[in-house]
Amino acid sequence: MKLTSAAAMLALTVSSLTLSTAAFAGEVVWWTPNWGEARAKELVEKFQAANPGITIKAEITVSDGLPQRVLTALQSGGAPDIIEVQHGWVNGYAQNGLIIPLDDTIQDKDDYTKAAIDYVTWDNQLWAIPYRMETRAVVFNKGDFTAVGLDPANPPQTWDQFVDAATKLSVNGKSGFAITGGGEMGNTITASLPYVWMAGGALISDDMTTATANSPETVKGVTFYTDFLKKGLSPASTLENDGTAARRLFIAGTVSSYLGGQFDIPSIKTENPAIDIGVFPIPHPEGVNTAGVLGGWSYVIPKDAKNPTDAKLFLQFLNTTENQGFFTDTFPVRVSSQALPRFDDPILSVFKSMLPYARPVPIHKNWVQITQAYFDGLQRIMLDEQTPQEAMDQANEEIQALLDS
Amino acid sequence: MKSQTGLLFALPALIVLFMLIAYPVAYTGLLSVTDAKGNFSGLDNFAAVLKPKVTVQAFINTIYWVFGSIVFQVVLGTLTAILLNQSFFGRGALRAITLIPWVVPGIVAATTWAWMFHTEFGIINYMLTGTGVLQNPIGWLTNKDTVMPVLIAINVWKLFPFVAIMVLAGLQSIPNDLYEAARVDGATFWEEVWYIMLPSVRPVITAVTLLLVIWGLNSITIIYAITRGGPANKTLITPIQIFRSAFESFQFNQAAALSVIFFAVTIVVVFIYIKVLSAQPGEAK
Numbered sequence: 001m002k003l004t005s006a007a008a009m010l011a012l013t014v015s016s017l018t019l020s021t022a023a024f025a026g027e028v029v030w031w032t033p034n035w036g037e038a039r040a041k042e043l044v045e046k047f048q049a050a051n052p053g054i055t056i057k058a059e060i061t062v063s064d065g066l067p068q069r070v071l072t073a074l075q076s077g078g079a080p081d082i083i084e085v086q087h088g089w090v091n092g093y094a095q096n097g098l099i100i101p102l103d104d105t106i107q108d109k110d111d112y113t114k115a116a117i118d119y120v121t122w123d124n125q126l127w128a129i130p131y132r133m134e135t136r137a138v139v140f141n142k143g144d145f146t147a148v149g150l151d152p153a154n155p156p157q158t159w160d161q162f163v164d165a166a167t168k169l170s171v172n173g174k175s176g177f178a179i180t181g182g183g184e185m186g187n188t189i190t191a192s193l194p195y196v197w198m199a200g201g202a203l204i205s206d207d208m209t210t211a212t213a214n215s216p217e218t219v220k221g222v223t224f225y226t227d228f229l230k231k232g233l234s235p236a237s238t239l240e241n242d243g244t245a246a247r248r249l250f251i252a253g254t255v256s257s258y259l260g261g262q263f264d265i266p267s268i269k270t271e272n273p274a275i276d277i278g279v280f281p282i283p284h285p286e287g288v289n290t291a292g293v294l295g296g297w298s299y300v301i302p303k304d305a306k307n308p309t310d311a312k313l314f315l316q317f318l319n320t321t322e323n324q325g326f327f328t329d330t331f332p333v334r335v336s337s338q339a340l341p342r343f344d345d346p347i348l349s350v351f352k353s354m355l356p357y358a359r360p361v362p363i364h365k366n367w368v369q370i371t372q373a374y375f376d377g378l379q380r381i382m383l384d385e386q387t388p389q390e391a392m393d394q395a396n397e398e399i400q401a402l403l404d405s
Numbered sequence: 406m407k408s409q410t411g412l413l414f415a416l417p418a419l420i421v422l423f424m425l426i427a428y429p430v431a432y433t434g435l436l437s438v439t440d441a442k443g444n445f446s447g448l449d450n451f452a453a454v455l456k457p458k459v460t461v462q463a464f465i466n467t468i469y470w471v472f473g474s475i476v477f478q479v480v481l482g483t484l485t486a487i488l489l490n491q492s493f494f495g496r497g498a499l500r501a502i503t504l505i506p507w508v509v510p511g512i513v514a515a516t517t518w519a520w521m522f523h524t525e526f527g528i529i530n531y532m533l534t535g536t537g538v539l540q541n542p543i544g545w546l547t548n549k550d551t552v553m554p555v556l557i558a559i560n561v562w563k564l565f566p567f568v569a570i571m572v573l574a575g576l577q578s579i580p581n582d583l584y585e586a587a588r589v590d591g592a593t594f595w596e597e598v599w600y601i602m603l604p605s606v607r608p609v610i611t612a613v614t615l616l617l618v619i620w621g622l623n624s625i626t627i628i629y630a631i632t633r634g635g636p637a638n639k640t641l642i643t644p645i646q647i648f649r650s651a652f653e654s655f656q657f658n659q660a661a662a663l664s665v666i667f668f669a670v671t672i673v674v675v676f677i678y679i680k681v682l683s684a685q686p687g688e689a690k
Contacts, residue, residue, distance in 0.1 A: 071655060182547070182632075237523060239544065249525060377637075379637035383549050398458075401456065
């Protein structure tokens with residue numbers, strides 16, 4: 001009792017102390033993550049020059065603990081005017097009445113990638129403006145490929161080839177392909193769901209009434225994923241590793257490949273320039289398309305925003321073809337922005353080629369708990385506590401209870 | 406008049422206390438019997454949190470965690486205090502060094518230990534495999550049989566200095582006459598420990614244990630920073646389940662219901678503990 005309330009109060013106090021969100025007339029308070037700080041400042045100056053009556057106050061957030069912080073701000077009534085959040089969080093906010101619809105704000109909606117728009121749509125209304133999207137691909141060490149006689153120019157495409165390559169790469173204490181199974185839960189969901197989808201499975205049915213986590217297809221995908229650990233192709237520390245840890249192991253040279261994002265590339269190049277980096281799309285079963293989880297960021301306007309009118313104006317400015325393409329770290333959601341020269345890098349082309357196969361995760365109010373039940377199941381398999389079928393039977397039961405509630 | 410002046414002076418503190426303690430406690434109670442829209446929902450939230458198996462598992466883990474931690478904290482802390490109460494060269498320095506784990510911020514300690522126990526990079530596996538004690542590295546934090554003991558060990562390391570210092574303070578208040586009388590009667594060192602030191606510091610140990618129980622039941626930092634309750638909920642304790650439910654799943658009402666249950670259980674445990682102790686004959690109060 002004490003814990004929850006005290007934590008909520010503390011978070012509230014801290015957020016109100018550190019971020020003075022009280023806006024003045026003509027002021028828009030914008031919470032934006034630290035990786036885009038410099039670009040955000042540039043855009044603010046441009047906007048203020050063109051709109052002398054409006055001041056934009058950019059307040060910088062960090063990704064660690066951001067969901068808790070945003071939620072506390074939204075619940076407390078002391079929210080800023082614009083917040084950048086991940087696509088997947090938007091629905092929870094919308095269904096709890098914490099943000100306002102933005103159908104009247106988005107311009108050239110047809111220019112936006114449909115999957116991203118679907119992600120932030122609920123009850124036939126658009127609850128956020130998605131501006132950044134990305135999906136993962138397999139990042140690999142070309143030198144390791146050559147060393148075991150694999151051709152880096154011709155990376156594996158099918159599941160069989162993938163396992164075969166990972167087996168060949170797992171020599172001399174190295175692990176061929178690092179899967180994740182610990183740390184930040186979301187990483188493991190993003191890394192494993194594509195295999196479930198490619199196998200024809202899903203965690204819940206399309207109408208979101210029935211759990212399908214123990215269907216033969218889902219279990220097949222889960223088995224394929226967890227087998228990388230069972231067969232010794234993923235490091236012994238897998239249950240401790242999230243995406244960042246996997247990247248660290250890749251940089252240290254102990255794993256030859258892992259599922260990464262385009263945002264990983266600069267840090268690998270800086271920390272271990274000796275690695276010749278390659279990227280290939282996530283392999284698929286014979287005759288089936290690849291798949292990936294669509295990730296990315298959106299702008300939302302809280303229900304309690306002090307200045308929604310000016311905030312909407314600023315959002316329209318942020319989402320012109322040019323500004324959206326300039327501001328994003330990964331790919332912009334607008335198709336016209338993707339044509340900008342900065343997205344021509346050959347390494348990025350693989351990530352870009354994955355985008356058409358990227359899918360949003362189901363939009364359900366209990367999605368976080370559903371993925372927690374699935375994640376616990378994956379961990380039970382990796383711990384050798386249960387077989388994939390047993391683990392998914394249990395997860396299925398828990399997920400069904402969440403769907404029924 | 407006089408009492409009113411007193412009240413006036415105490416008022417600022419009372420207001421702060423009310424805002425920071427009474428209001429959140431009352432509000433949590435209210436949240437636990439309403440739904441997300443604020444409508445009264447009776448005991449629905451309680452039923453919803455008690456149904457999943459994970460709630461029971463978290464509760465058992467909490468008992469394991471608290472009991473395991475306290476036994477070793479008290480035993481190790483008391484032994485350390487007895488040691489530090491002896492006269493030897495460098496005693497002052499050793500007393501200061503003992504306090505280090507206690508003063509290190511919890512999150513720093515937890516993150517450092519997480520790295521030390523890491524299967525791949527950890528210095529502990531490095532030393533054990535380097536010296537030939539182990540053939541292959543152990544997944545301390547990924548093995549279902551080692552993860553909780555490891556976390557308990559870290560918690561013991563963090564808090565035994567507190568026990569040691571409190572018990573040491575108690576030991577120093579024992580009059581020398583008692584030791585002298587015992588020695589005249591031919592008592593050995595261990596008899597002094599058993600018949601003089603331990604009975605004299607029992608009230609201190611009692612109070613410290615109560616504090617440790619409360620802290621143990623509320624602790625979240627070490628486990629959350631290292632395993633987040635995993636793998637497969639092997640280290641999930643109720644406070645972390647409450648945190649997850651509120652701040653990761655947005656289920657504030659269910660989190661509040663679980664908090665209320667947990668609070669009730671804690672009160673009962675503390676009550677029984679105090680009752681049992683007050684029933685002990687000859688207890689110094």
